[in-house]
Amino acid sequence: MALHFELVTPERLVRSENVHMVVVPGMEGDFGVLEGHSPMMSTIRSDATVEIYASASAAPEKITITGGFAEVNDKGLTILAESAA
């Protein structure tokens, strides 16, 4: 049971891995994405933090991203950001 998560910037592919859950800072509020999430597309607030939970109990890993949007489809979650740090 894992969610395939990809974080891509124009400079490089930052992440491509299987994780438990990702909390995405959407334009209309944060939302968590688990495996089997229904397809959706959302823009992302600028200068927001993505929280990546490698497993249900693990502490989240935080990545700050600017601009971009997230797409959830049957293959997983893809975040296209302008930059990530």
Place this chain on the structure above:
Amino acid sequence: MASLKALKIRINSVKSTQKITKAMKMVAAAKLRRAQEAAEAARPYAERLEAVVSSIASKVEKGPQAPKLLAGTGKDDVHLFVVCTSDKGLAGAFNTNIVRLARRRAEELRAAGKTVKFYTIGKKGRDQLGRTFKTDIVHSVEPGDLGKLGFVQVQEWASDLTHRFEAGEFDVAHLFFSKFVSVLAQEPTDIQLMPVAVADSAATASVGASVDYEPDEEEILADLLPRNVSVQLLRATRENAASEQGSKMTAMDNATRNAGDMINKLTIQYNRTRQAAITTELVEIISGAEAL
């Protein structure tokens, strides 16, 4: 026949040229690796963005309220050619190939009765196109070192282009650049930049379950389409940077080899001339001795 001294000077000058071209080749090889990595790193983003744009574009009605970048202006009379080249030469046929492709396409469109304008990125493209299409270059920018170009800089050009498009300066924009295939092969390529070209097969493949949009399709599209333009431009400059270095490396390798051939040829000529001088001297001495 040239004098011994003149030959010696000539050989030395070719030798130092060879040293320079050899050094340039090494520099290009080092830069190539970095440029190639950057070009390859930019590919996933461009590919995924393209997939997202196609999938969302297929779901939005192409009505009159659809964004111009998606639906187009409804005409195709005025074409804008965005020609990406580099600022520096000494890279073999790199710039010439891109310009040649652009020129050929321009002539085709002209023959069909369309208007063609140019927007050049890079000094070499501007200079070469300026010879035949001087009055049609609407704007030109100088990117400097292609390898050091950032996303921010490219975004500026993209927003400039988008403004021009929305102001109705042109109906279709094409992007010309050199695609990096390998060190030995760079392929001049053109793609349609504006309006967005949606591949039908890609669009239908991703239509499946209904998708939730946040905030809604139009707003996402309004954010996405200008971004797509900048990403395509970024990709073009990255590919160009890698192609330029690859082309430069090959050109400098050839130059180094040619200089080597030249040195060999001149050295033989130098030795022959010296031998001839020695022989003449000997003949003089012997005939002098015989006369006594």
